[in-house]
Amino acid sequence: MDIQVLRAQIEKIDTLPTIPTVLKKLLAVIENPKVSMNDISGFISNDPVLTSRVLKVVNSPIYGFPGRISSVSQALILLGLNVVRGMLLGVSVFEAMQKTMQGLWEHSLGCAVTARIIAIKKGVSEPEEVSIAALLHDIGKVVLGLKFPGEYKEIMTDAERRDLLIFEGEKDRFGITHADAGAWVAQKWNFPRGLIEVIEYHHKPHLSRGVPLQTAIVHLSDILVRARGFGFAGDNFVPPLHPSVWQTLRLSEGDIKEILMEAEESLEQAEDFILSEE
DSSP states (O other): OOHHHHHHHHHTGGGOTTSOHHHHHHHHHHTOTTOOHHHHHHHHHTOHHHHHHHHHHHTSTTSSOTTTOOSHHHHHHHHOHHHHHHHHHHHHSHHHHHHHSTTHHHHHHHHHHHHHHHHHHTTOSOHHHHHHHHHHTTHHHHHHHHHSHHHHHHHHHHHHHHTOOHHHHHHHHHSSOHHHHHHHHHHHTTOOHHHHHHHHHTTOGGGOSSOHHHHHHHHHHHHHHHHHTOSOOSOSSOOOOOTHHHHHHOOOHHHHHHHHHHHHHHHHHHHHHHHHHO
């Protein structure tokens, strides 16, 4: 299939009958480049299920505000529009993630938790934005899984049989990977350039020009969470860490130990959070 035709099909993801109604409404809101905090706040507040889910996520171990945020407008002020838009997308594709790949939501949450810890360790000014990038890094898997359900199941089965990584199977079948698909839809949804870049290059962090530090953090988080066996990202083995990450992050052995200890504690809390969602 021609790449441009494929891209046009993928960008029409919001027209699929399998997309939850709330996500369709949400995409109409977030695709508007002039959307304001009031628009987003009003949209969430009009949906009690979405409100409770957003407040639950924002008060979870993923962020640093356990039990302190009691309203959607407060979340917007503390976290900012970009983070809340990303988080909204994350909680809205939750159901779709469960259908596409069992364990993908857990993997994504684990990455968000771990990325935030590393971002703080590296003194990144907006650790929540890195956390959101980690939460959404695999959104392309959801998009491809919803758009081409039969083919995507075949890719997963084939990758397992041939000991391939899932993105190698995607490349064989579609000529693109979930990283490309995720970047295309993130662009269509008017997400910030940095977030799009992290999604696009989370398997190839050395290609990131605008946000190399944030991309390296998400790449490392992805590998650490896979190695820990938290959730399931579609592969039956852990991909190698790209060597450029060590040069970009310059983490000492002591730093890695601290990150792993802190992540372990946060992942246990995240596990409790996930269990309470079911």
